[in-house]
Amino acid sequence: MADNKDAYIVALEKKLMEISGIEVEQIRKNQIANAASEASAIKEMADYVANITIQSAGTAKAGVVDPQIAAIFQHLNSELGESRGSHALPPLKYEHAGLEPHINATIMEIHHTKHHQGYINNLIAAVKKLEEAETAKDTSAINALLPAIKFNGGGHLNHTIFWTNMAPNAGGEPTGPISEAISRDFGSFQAFKDKFSTASAGVKGSGWGWLGYCPKGDKVAVATCQNQDGLQVTHGLVPLLGIDVWEHAYYLQYKNLRPAYVAAFFNVINWENVNERFATARKAAGH
Missing domain, CATH: 1.10.287.990 (Fe,Mn superoxide dismutase (SOD) domain)
Known part of the structure; x- marks a missing residue:
């Protein structure tokens, strides 16, 4: 279990470096320099x-x-x-x-x-x-x-x-309608997990990573917001699942290793809550 988690964190850090062109150690330094208390x-x-x-x-x-x-x-x-x-x-x-x-x-x-x-x-x-x-x-x-x-x-x-969005004894892969939507719009749960993790871990400074619902397209999508900007105001997406990547959310435990915190987050996701949000959002949009 620990070996799989460590391997995933290494892969995530590699993906971050490919996308940003910046060494992971520099990304860690930037998090400390840019993330205001x-x-x-x-x-x-x-x-x-x-x-x-x-x-x-x-x-x-x-x-x-x-x-x-x-x-x-x-x-x-x-x-x-x-x-x-x-x-x-x-x-x-x-x-x-x-x-x-x-x-x-x-x-x-x-x-x-x-x-x-x-x-x-x-x-x-x-x-x-x-x-x-x-x-x-x-x-x-x-x-x-x-x-x-x-x-x-x-x-x-x-x-x-x-x-x-979080709960004890939660995590794992989702089931139900949100699982079907993720598979449809990302190709697989693993593809979603990679995209969500990379986007969230790569937020410059302070902000949030989100899985949101697009009412017009009846689709789910990954997006990020700076500071405390709301997902709907910023991107027009209804929030379904969010991770706080301000340093206060993880520094005491994970220090400046944000990718490790993001990986751990998947062990506490309350997919039942995400499914409820998804159903409410679709109903409000007339789908």
């Missing part, structure tokens, strides 16, 4: 929201509100059933140690209760300032809040999906 990023975004100044009602200039703001809250409501401003940390359906040995309890506890909560706190603060800006009809301030809403709203949404 999530705690620092959350703090910087909190400061950003606090420093936005709203003009008084009657003095603000009229303008067009960026439609991404409404889209982000729509996706949050669709996924979580949360109205704007009523955001809360979702409880895990397993213990923090439930994913061991693949993802240890310390990572899960910090990741869930500290980092995810940080995104929620910032999102609520951004919503409060958004309401002030809307009351004042200050379009400039409303649009200035987009980066904070996108970053923190995306962080809340992405992490919520991530927790449900």
Whole structure:
């Protein structure tokens, strides 16, 4: 089992080098150099929201509100059933140690209760300032809040999906409709695994790897997003399966060996959850 995993990691690293033209050791160094500390990023975004100044009602200039703001809250409501401003940390359906040995309890506890909560706190603060800006009809301030809403709203949404995408005693190959879709659109499960792993391990700096559903084509596809950008807002794909490749998600256990973490992730994938998401997405698209 261990030999097979090590061999897969070596093959994945070789594929990364072929695609990027960069030695794997340099990719590892780049991950450390480019991946900002999530705690620092959350703090910087909190400061950003606090420093936005709203003009008084009657003095603000009229303008067009960026439609991404409404889209982000729509996706949050669709996924979580949360109205704007009523955001809360979702409880895990397993213990923090439930994913061991693949993802240890310390990572899960910090990741869930500290980092995810940080995104929620910032999102609520951004919503409060958004309401002030809307009351004042200050379009400039409303649009200035987009980066904070996108970053923190995306962080809340992405992490919520991530927790449900994993489960104890899970992993292996999928069955059911998602298995059929993967075989149809990638050729085989192994081909999907290779593409998903290479894309996720190769994200420059911080971000996410995704398996998403395309409503127009009724197909599944692999995509990546930077930072906390949402998959639907960025690529128009409905998120089915996501892996967080910010360093906080794996560094305490895997150091800078992101490919090893990505390989381990396949041992905790909750394919039942992915199948449920796939069925819901297809139904919503009329398929």
